[in-house]
Amino acid sequence: MAFDVKQKILIIDDMSTMRKIIKNMLTKMGCDDLHEADDGTPAWEMIQSAYKADAPFDFIISDWNMPGMTGLDLLKNLRSSAEFNTLPFLMVTAEAEQSNVVLAVKSGVSNFVVKPFNQETLKMKIEKIFK
Amino acid sequence: MSMLKDPEMKDVIVDFCTESARFYEEMEDILDDLEDNPTNNELLEKFGQTIDRIMGAAKSIDAVTTGKYCELGKIISYKASQIDDEDLCNIIVAVLFDTVDILKELNESILTKGEETIKFVNLGAFGKRLHWLADKLKHIGRASVAIDEGAAKAKPAEAPTPAAAASSDAGDAPDLGDDFGDLDGDLDDGDFGDLDDLEDGGGDSEFLSDQQADIDSLLEDLGL
Numbered sequence: 001m002a003f004d005v006k007q008k009i010l011i012i013d014d015m016s017t018m019r020k021i022i023k024n025m026l027t028k029m030g031c032d033d034l035h036e037a038d039d040g041t042p043a044w045e046m047i048q049s050a051y052k053a054d055a056p057f058d059f060i061i062s063d064w065n066m067p068g069m070t071g072l073d074l075l076k077n078l079r080s081s082a083e084f085n086t087l088p089f090l091m092v093t094a095e096a097e098q099s100n101v102v103l104a105v106k107s108g109v110s111n112f113v114v115k116p117f118n119q120e121t122l123k124m125k126i127e128k129i130f131k
Numbered sequence: 132m133s134m135l136k137d138p139e140m141k142d143v144i145v146d147f148c149t150e151s152a153r154f155y156e157e158m159e160d161i162l163d164d165l166e167d168n169p170t171n172n173e174l175l176e177k178f179g180q181t182i183d184r185i186m187g188a189a190k191s192i193d194a195v196t197t198g199k200y201c202e203l204g205k206i207i208s209y210k211a212s213q214i215d216d217e218d219l220c221n222i223i224v225a226v227l228f229d230t231v232d233i234l235k236e237l238n239e240s241i242l243t244k245g246e247e248t249i250k251f252v253n254l255g256a257f258g259k260r261l262h263w264l265a266d267k268l269k270h271i272g273r274a275s276v277a278i279d280e281g282a283a284k285a286k287p288a289e290a291p292t293p294a295a296a297a298s299s300d301a302g303d304a305p306d307l308g309d310d311f312g313d314l315d316g317d318l319d320d321g322d323f324g325d326l327d328d329l330e331d332g333g334g335d336s337e338f339l340s341d342q343q344a345d346i347d348s349l350l351e352d353l354g355l
Contacts, residue, residue: 094187116190
């Protein structure tokens with residue numbers, strides 16, 4: 001399935017600065033169904049609620065390092081559930097260490113982008129997930 | 132044009148400065164607690180995780196100097212969380228206090244002038260302390276978010292392997308396919324060496340060398 005700018009996207013990061021930056025980038029790409037959460041815990045609730053309301057999210061963009069539920073833990077929750085185990089998930093992080101990358105891949109991340117990144121990089125990462 | 136001076140980014144910059152100021156207060160509270168108990172590795176990790184959050188956002192808005200000081204603080208605090216030398220940790224806490232003071236100055240100048248300027252007194256002496264500290268911490272491998280929370284604390288002279296940090300409880304490894312590529316987020320066996328080798332702790336000394344190179348190059352970039 002190719003990336004569609006009409007997709008329902010959830011942006012998760014505890015820094016509102018980062019959520020704004022990513023939202024701006026996605027808006028410039030033509031996306032307009034954008035939602036935000038500031039931690040993995042409310043994000044997990046939003047994902048489940050949206051699914052039950054028959055308006056599921058199509059794509060998750062999540063920070064790794066968050067104070068409550070981390071991006072990695074959210075990813076593991078998604079991949080261990082029947083409803084969400086194929087939900088596209090882009091991990092955004094300042095971490096590029098080998099061990100973290102291996103762990104994210106083994107946990108089923110769709111792709112991985114390291115801060116800082118520009119709009120072109122984000123677009124490329126997203127297109128790669130959906131090609 | 133730097134994002135710090137871009138009028139279209141004004142809202143984002145103000146947001147960043149406001150959020151960062153809050154995090155700097157939080158970090159100072161953590162350091163106050165660390166003064167009473169400098170080898171408390173949970174507090175040191177908490178400091179590292181907090182400064183890491185600012186680092187990512189700083190780098191994303193062209194606040195390059197802020198990003199580098201955050202990275203330095205992150206590396207030092209995570210490495211410190213691996214040692215139980217109280218005297219050394221006391222020095223580390225003092226260095227981290229200075230780091231936060233510098234970050235607060237940078238934050239203020241971003242907000243008021245749209246640029247990063249530091250008037251920190253004794254920056255030269257601070258730089259010397261950092262070089263000394265970098266040498267003391269060079270054998271400590273871990274400089275990032277905890278993966279293996281069961282890893283034992285090390286004395287500064289030891290060189291713990293990052294092998295434990297590469298372990299996973301995620302079950303069988305998925306088929307990575309051909310879709311992962313280079314270091315900037317696309318993943319491929321070729322970029323990090325063989326993944327089996329990574330899990331077995333392969334390339335330890337190279338990994339530690341990279342961590343030390345990070346501190347040294349950061350100090351050089353910052354002119355310290």
